[in-house]
Amino acid sequence: MPFTINITGPADNQSRQKHGVYCNHSSYPSSLTWKVDLGRLELPTEKFFENLFLSAEANGGNSYFYPRQDGTQTLCRFEWHLPWRNSAAAVRVGVVFDLMNKQRPTVATGYFATNEMFSNTSDEQKIKKISGKKLNEVKDFLSGELRKANLAESKQNLSTQLHVYYVSPPSSFVLKDGFAVQNGAIKFLPSMMYEGKHVLAVLIKSVGRSRRDSQRRSVETLYLVLALCSLATGALWKEASIDGVPQEVTGKIHRFKISDAHKLYSEKFKAASWGAPTIPKDAKSLIRRLVRQYQAFEETPKKKFREALFAHYGALSVANENKTLAIVGFLASMGSLSKHLQKRCSGKVNCSDCGGIHPHNEVGDRRAITINLQDRLAQDFNLSKDNLDALDSWIKRLYNVHRSQFVHSAQHRFREFNQSTGNDQTSGGPTAAPSDSRIVSKLNEFLSDFQKLPNVSRFLLLDQFKIHFGESIPHGNPPDFTERYTQEAFIGFPTSGWTRVY
Numbered sequence: 001m002p003f004t005i006n007i008t009g010p011a012d013n014q015s016r017q018k019h020g021v022y023c024n025h026s027s028y029p030s031s032l033t034w035k036v037d038l039g040r041l042e043l044p045t046e047k048f049f050e051n052l053f054l055s056a057e058a059n060g061g062n063s064y065f066y067p068r069q070d071g072t073q074t075l076c077r078f079e080w081h082l083p084w085r086n087s088a089a090a091v092r093v094g095v096v097f098d099l100m101n102k103q104r105p106t107v108a109t110g111y112f113a114t115n116e117m118f119s120n121t122s123d124e125q126k127i128k129k130i131s132g133k134k135l136n137e138v139k140d141f142l143s144g145e146l147r148k149a150n151l152a153e154s155k156q157n158l159s160t161q162l163h164v165y166y167v168s169p170p171s172s173f174v175l176k177d178g179f180a181v182q183n184g185a186i187k188f189l190p191s192m193m194y195e196g197k198h199v200l201a202v203l204i205k206s207v208g209r210s211r212r213d214s215q216r217r218s219v220e221t222l223y224l225v226l227a228l229c230s231l232a233t234g235a236l237w238k239e240a241s242i243d244g245v246p247q248e249v250t251g252k253i254h255r256f257k258i259s260d261a262h263k264l265y266s267e268k269f270k271a272a273s274w275g276a277p278t279i280p281k282d283a284k285s286l287i288r289r290l291v292r293q294y295q296a297f298e299e300t301p302k303k304k305f306r307e308a309l310f311a312h313y314g315a316l317s318v319a320n321e322n323k324t325l326a327i328v329g330f331l332a333s334m335g336s337l338s339k340h341l342q343k344r345c346s347g348k349v350n351c352s353d354c355g356g357i358h359p360h361n362e363v364g365d366r367r368a369i370t371i372n373l374q375d376r377l378a379q380d381f382n383l384s385k386d387n388l389d390a391l392d393s394w395i396k397r398l399y400n401v402h403r404s405q406f407v408h409s410a411q412h413r414f415r416e417f418n419q420s421t422g423n424d425q426t427s428g429g430p431t432a433a434p435s436d437s438r439i440v441s442k443l444n445e446f447l448s449d450f451q452k453l454p455n456v457s458r459f460l461l462l463d464q465f466k467i468h469f470g471e472s473i474p475h476g477n478p479p480d481f482t483e484r485y486t487q488e489a490f491i492g493f494p495t496s497g498w499t500r501v502y
Contacts, residue, residue, distance in 0.1 A: 011060025011081075012211050015088035021081070022118035025064055028077065028094060029113035031126040034139065036095060036108040042150050045104055051149035051156075051209070052078045052095075058210030060089070073100050080145065082138070090115050093138050095146065110142050158207045161214040165202050165222050166194075166242045170235035175200050179284050181291045186225055192269040199240045201265065224306075227313035228294060231461055232286040234454070234476075236316045242268070286473065293465055305464050308336040312457050323450050324406045330457040331403055334369045337460050341368040366399040373456065376463050377478055390481035397449055432488040440485050448486045452479040 005025065041048055053063045056078045064077040076097040084090035096109045112135065117125045148156070169175065175191045187203040204221050208214030222239065229237040297305060315329025343363040351357050363371070370392050377383055377391075431444035455476065462473045493499055 008057045009212060012058045014060060015083075017088045019087070021089050022115055023062055024118045028079075028096070028111060029117040029125060030111060032113065032130075033109050033111045036110045036142070036146070038106050038108065038146060038150070041104055041106070043152065048105065048149055049076060051151075052145070054209045054213045055145050055149060056080055057212055071101060073098070075099075080141070082141070084114075091138075092118065093142050095142060110139065112138050156209055158209060159211075159214065160205060160207050161211055161218070163204050163206060163215055163218040165204065165218075166199050166240040167202050167226065168197065168199055168238050168240045169229075170233060170237065171198070173233065173235075173283075174198050179288075181225075181288045182295070186221065186291070192265050193271065194240070194242060194269050197240075199242070199269075223310075223313075224294075225291065227309050228290045229287055230313055230316055231309065231458060232290050233283050234458055236319075238317065282474075289473075290465070293469055297468060301464070301468060304336065305461070308333045308461060308464075311336060312461055315457070316454065319454065323446075324402060327398055327402050327450065327453065328406060330453045331369065331399060333457050334373070334460050335365045337464065338365075338368040338372040341371050366395060369399075370395045373460065376460065380472070381478055383478070387481050394449060394452065394481045398453065402446060402449070430488055430490065432486065444486055444488075445484055448484055451486070452481070455479060
């Protein structure tokens with residue numbers, strides 16, 4: 001049976017003692033156990049178990065989950081390490097849940113064992129001596145952890161941590177002055193140079209039941225902010241991979257100021273080159289605004305927007321290397337925002353062999369995207385009938401040709417990974433050169449179709465803020481959908497001097 005072991009890291013209050021700790025994922029010593037009555041569970045089952053996991057993780061303990069392959073039953077086990085006679089993690093207290101599918105936990109089995117008993121659970125080992133008072137303290141500890149796990153987050157004892165991440169903004173942007181969003185919970189620090197590239201640190205204040213819980217939540221915030229920054233600027237922001245730099249700020253975090261940025265940049269970082277254009281003030285304002293208004297969404301539209309946002313962000317992330325795959329992401333984003341326009345036929349169809357058949361779409365995914373775009377663009381721009389008709393043809397090509405070739409046939413036809421599958425032209429050559437049968441190559445038409453897509457997908461996302469908050473957000477003019485081809489020029493360098501192109 002497949003089994004994965006994940007390392008969660010050190011305890012929040014890790015002991016400096018260095019003796020070894022035994023763990024056994026397949027069984028536990030059962031010589032000293034007792035029944036545990038949970039009473040009424042106030043939280044959803046998944047939240048209760050998540051809280052137990054976080055409690056064990058903060059303790060440096062263990063969590064085990066054993067679902068049966070037929071989906072009828074599962075066993076969950078959680079362990080905490082406790083000190084004994086000045087020896088850290090010398091004893092273990094655990095709890096085991098044996099649940100049928102869809103069963104809410106009401107009872108469990110508690111157990112107590114020493115560290116040595118886990119070294120070989122095949123031999124029945126017993127606790128040599130433990131007083132009734134000490135055992136009651138152990139049981140009280142377990143009962144306390146179970147009670148805390150059953151509390152809503154607002155009643156939990158949460159701690160605040162400040163986490164630092166390093167971000168690669170678009171190559172054309174340099175952040176000369178830092179700025180903060182969400183009432184200072186997120187701080188962007190000024191850009192620095194790392195291995196020839198501009199990077200900047202982002203500080204995220206996050207709460208959680210443990211340090212690791214706080215870190216996980218901060219990662220969620222980081223990627224949401226990167227996606228919103230990418231939406232605001234129309235270009236990709238991504239996390240930078242940098243080793244040997246701090247990932248957490250400790251101490252009086254509420255006093256950390258943007259002017260203290262130098263404390264987070266080690267000697268690996270150099271002063272930024274200001275040759276590149278700095279991030280304009282209106283881009284900073286738009287980032288602040290998108291973060292603020294995203295938080296103001298009601299839950300249902302927020303979920304819908306978040307799904308579309310990350311489909312768009314995922315497409316941006318792969319657009320340079322795999323445009324065919326990026327098309328799938330951009331169309332998924334626009335499709336998510338156009339679902340309300342889809343419509344099924346109300347009629348009934350019966351097959352002589354299969355019986356009832358699902359009704360067909362009157363308005364499917366592709367047509368819904370087209371209707372949504374035509375409607376929303378018409379409200380902001382005076383598009384000609386030819387341009388609206390060309391938009392319909394453009395969506396059909398993207399959806400029926402480019403998307404379908406990848407989704408249904410796994411085809412990369414247009415030089416992804418420097419390959420030329422299905423094309424005679426050499427990768428890297430001109431795409432606008434004519435052939436015996438076409439005025440330009442299919443690749444040229446594909447690239448022209450693709451270049452319009454990121455901005456159109458971005459328009460629909462930004463338009464959600466206008467729909468829900470009544471305020472337009474600048475997003476530039478729409479592309480001309482009647483333009484099907486891209487002109488090209490190739491310029492050489494005949495001398496070692498400069499070459500100017502007019």
